[in-house]
Amino acid sequence: MKILVPVKRVIDYNVKPRVKADGTGVDLANVKMSMNPFDEIAVEEAIRLKEKGEATEIVAVSIGVAKAQETLRTALAMGADRAILVQTDDEVEPLGVAKLLAKIVAEEAPGLVILGKQAIDDDSNQTGQMLAALLGWAQGTFASKVEVDGDTVNVTREVDGGLETVKLKTPAIVTTDLRLNEPRYASLPNIMKAKSKPLATKAPADFGVDVAPRLTTLKVVEPPQRTAGIKIADVDELVAKLKVMGVAA
Template identity: 65%
Template sequence: MKILVAVKRVADANVKVGVKSDQSGVDLANVKMSVNPFDEIAVEAAVRLKEAGVATEVIAVSCGVGEARDTLRTALAMGADRAILVESDAELQPLAVAKLLEAVADREAPQLIVLGKQAIDDDSNQTGQMLAALAGLPQATFASSISIADGHATVSREIDGGAETLSLKLPAVITADLRLNEPRYVTLPNLMKAKKKPLDTIRPEELGVDVTPRLQTLKVSEPSRRAAGVKLPDVQALIGKLKTEARVL
């Protein structure tokens, strides 16, 4: 079984980013970039399925600028067998990425496509669902466990009312939640070995996909700062403020 895993290059989760002076977007100059945490979980899930003998090949795919090769090398160091970069300097929005992934899936014919449930830069949570719709494949989102047997994937996921278990006929699309697993630590020797693994680069034009942005960002601004706390002398003063200022009593 072949598994296709999508990975995105984003600002490191531990780095504080700021907004550009013209409010056109987030300032990523000199900012450390890493694999999107949810995509890292997706890669780990795919590699574990291969280690369990369920899958025979894991292919990591990223769409974006040339620097995303470093992101793919991390996925290769985690255990992916080869990687594909769909290189483009355009602003790739969720629909464009879903179309690119569909085109790559048509070429590779994987039995399972795994993505992170969302990227931490835009929090769109759209690409997996759009990909499943475009490809006409069954989908399970926010997976907290995955098992494969007899041509079906069994996926557990948390919902508002509790837990839900789905059975999907393969091929299928699954998006990973935080509870699915804890990604392995990438060691330096594995990073060195990853440099010898195949990494192919293609352009959107080769896939016949138009990646022209459909949405326009009007303004990006930082959230308002939290107001300083106030010390009150006693409970009566607190109740008074809750009544007169907060108006919650």
């Protein structure tokens, strides 16, 4: 079985984003970028399935600027076999990403698509579900455990009430949650090997997909600063202040 793993280049999770002075978006100048953490988990799960003999090939896919090749090389160093970059300088919305992935799926014919449940830059949590709808495939979202059994996949997913296990008939879509696994670090030899692994570059026009944005960002602002707390002498003073705030009855 072939596994397709979409990955996204985002601001590193250790970096605090800065809003542009004109409020048009997030400042990406001289900011460290890395693979979306949820997508790292997806790559790791695909590798583990291959190590178990459940998969024969792992194809990493990214949609974005030319520098997204670095993100794909990271996936290749972790253990993916080859990569595809759909290069565009435009910001592609989840629907556009899902449409492009649907075209790539039609060409590659994978048995499983594993991707992060959301990207930490926009937190949309839409691409996997949209892709499943476009393909008419079964989907298992927020996966905390994935088990392949022949032509079916058992996905344990996190829901409000606890855990739910769904049985999917392949081909299927799986979106990964944080507790699925712990991604491995790419070793130096594998990083060197990744440089020689195939990486194809294409454009949205090659797939006949219009990725023009449907949404317009009106303004981006910093979250409000937290105000300083105050010290109180005793419980009576605490209750009095809570009554003023309307918290205590």
